[in-house]
Amino acid sequence: MSSWSAGCDSITTLSSASPEPNPTISSPAPPRRDPHSRSASLSEKKRKNKARLPEDPAVVAACNARAADEFYKVQREWGCYHWRARPKSRREELQRLPALCNDFESFDKQMAYNSPEDHGLHAEIRAEMHERRKLEMQKEREARMQPGREIHARMMQRAEALQRDVEKHLENISVYEQNVDRLEQRMGEFAHEVREYGVQKIIRGRMAHQIDFGRQGRHSL
Numbered sequence: 001m002s003s004w005s006a007g008c009d010s011i012t013t014l015s016s017a018s019p020e021p022n023p024t025i026s027s028p029a030p031p032r033r034d035p036h037s038r039s040a041s042l043s044e045k046k047r048k049n050k051a052r053l054p055e056d057p058a059v060v061a062a063c064n065a066r067a068a069d070e071f072y073k074v075q076r077e078w079g080c081y082h083w084r085a086r087p088k089s090r091r092e093e094l095q096r097l098p099a100l101c102n103d104f105e106s107f108d109k110q111m112a113y114n115s116p117e118d119h120g121l122h123a124e125i126r127a128e129m130h131e132r133r134k135l136e137m138q139k140e141r142e143a144r145m146q147p148g149r150e151i152h153a154r155m156m157q158r159a160e161a162l163q164r165d166v167e168k169h170l171e172n173i174s175v176y177e178q179n180v181d182r183l184e185q186r187m188g189e190f191a192h193e194v195r196e197y198g199v200q201k202i203i204r205g206r207m208a209h210q211i212d213f214g215r216q217g218r219h220s221l
Helices: 003-010 035-052 057-077 090-095 097-102 104-112 120-220
Strands: none
Touching (some): 057 090, 090 097, 104 120
């Protein structure tokens, strides 16, 4: 038997015949009850009397048509499952949802099968699954990028430290150059003083020699 024939056999056709009333057995009068119990009993009697009324064939046909339409829709929406495992109504779909989700192989196939006719609970499940998958992929992407970000952060820290060291050394070099310039200036000044001292000493020596030579000449005369 195919899934469709089994589904057709499972549709319950509403009967328009009124059930025969059960025979009444005489019994002693019931004890006196409170007003609430009496009103509940009257409501129950009204409901039973209403159920015994003959049903309109048009209403029965409409109900059967809606039930059949719902059956085929639910069967199509869960078409990747074995026909025995498919729900036959929206109510049964809700009741059997945990079992449907626990059939992982069929559930994955059904979620992978995308149909424009999907709607209701099935479409909501797929939308929720897609949203969760998107979040999981985003988390996985963030996890893959995290080591690279950490390496980049460490490299930036080292680059900043190197830059600070270079700036510090350049500052030291500038101070050193200034010290060298001052030392060179002092050495130049000292060399100039040495030259002046030498020149003055030579001049004084010559002058002393000339004076001594003049004195010797006068003594010889």
